[in-house]
Amino acid sequence: MPPLTYANYLDLEKLLTLQNPRSTPAEHDEMLFIIIHQTYELWFKQLLHEFEKIETDFSAGRLFDAIHSFKRARTIMKTLVGQIDILETMTPSSFSSFRDRLDTASGFQSIQFRELEFLLGYKRASTMSYTNPEMPGYDRLRRRLKERTVIDHFYDFLTTRGVAIPEKLRERDITQPNEPNEEIQAGLLRLYRESPEVSILFELMTDFDEGLQEWRYRHIKLVERTIGAKKGTGGSPGVPFLKQSLFNPIFPDLWAIRLQM
Ligand code: HEM
Numbered sequence: 001m002p003p004l005t006y007a008n009y010l011d012l013e014k015l016l017t018l019q020n021p022r023s024t025p026a027e028h029d030e031m032l033f034i035i036i037h038q039t040y041e042l043w044f045k046q047l048l049h050e051f052e053k054i055e056t057d058f059s060a061g062r063l064f065d066a067i068h069s070f071k072r073a074r075t076i077m078k079t080l081v082g083q084i085d086i087l088e089t090m091t092p093s094s095f096s097s098f099r100d101r102l103d104t105a106s107g108f109q110s111i112q113f114r115e116l117e118f119l120l121g122y123k124r125a126s127t128m129s130y131t132n133p134e135m136p137g138y139d140r141l142r143r144r145l146k147e148r149t150v151i152d153h154f155y156d157f158l159t160t161r162g163v164a165i166p167e168k169l170r171e172r173d174i175t176q177p178n179e180p181n182e183e184i185q186a187g188l189l190r191l192y193r194e195s196p197e198v199s200i201l202f203e204l205m206t207d208f209d210e211g212l213q214e215w216r217y218r219h220i221k222l223v224e225r226t227i228g229a230k231k232g233t234g235g236s237p238g239v240p241f242l243k244q245s246l247f248n249p250i251f252p253d254l255w256a257i258r259l260q261m
Helices: 006-010 028-059 063-087 092-102 111-119 125-130 138-145 150-160 182-194 196-227 239-243 252-260
Strands: none
Touching (some): 028 092, 028 111, 028 150, 063 196, 092 196, 111 125, 111 138, 150 182, 196 252
């Protein structure tokens, strides 16, 4: 057996043949467009990996492990936001030169982004209609819709810290989005006051949440400056559709309590 090399370990030969611009003659910026999206998908994969671990940590009451992983997830999120700067170096006319080649392809159909939303408790079953069973990962997405979310596992963690979880949250329909709850908020406030180490976790969760909203905002501005009021290639009205999710927090309870702190 030849010794393992950098290229073999990373399967680079395969990876570097996966960037295939569709414009002929090739438009210079299409390469950037492909690489940016592929990079996002890799980071989405890593985030899913981290949040699966966080769920296990939460249910086992492992505070410091969850803190460690949230720190990483927050840092990845900052990178995701920062990457938008690179794509914003592409002018609207440059994008127009190959946009038609995208046909109906759209970020709308990113299975992993939707998985992330479902995993985090932002479940919109209607978004399944932008995908179809032929798409790779579709079954995984369907499964996620029917699984407990990071927030449901967070309730397990809160239980280990003496917060009573209301019955209606324990027995909730897990295909629906998680909703804010005043009893949970009272528990969070108590923990903020009594457990400084737990408050570190809460702040990291809030950082991540703010980061995701920041990404949504930057994506909307990117879309606005690149295609203006045009419809999306995925068939949505474009910017007005994206604005619906703009200020929706993932952990609304952590935001609601700030009034009382
Ligand atoms: C020139 C750059 C871009 C344009 C013009 C653009 C445009 C759009 C539009 C119009 C939508 C609404 C759905 C539709 O009708 O197509 C959308 C959704 C989406 N885009 Fe982009 N996008 C761009 C870059 C990106 C990048 C770099 C990513 C990174 C993964 C991305 C991920 C997404 C996701 C995940 C959605 C679904 C959002 C949701 O359902 O809330 N987009 N995009």
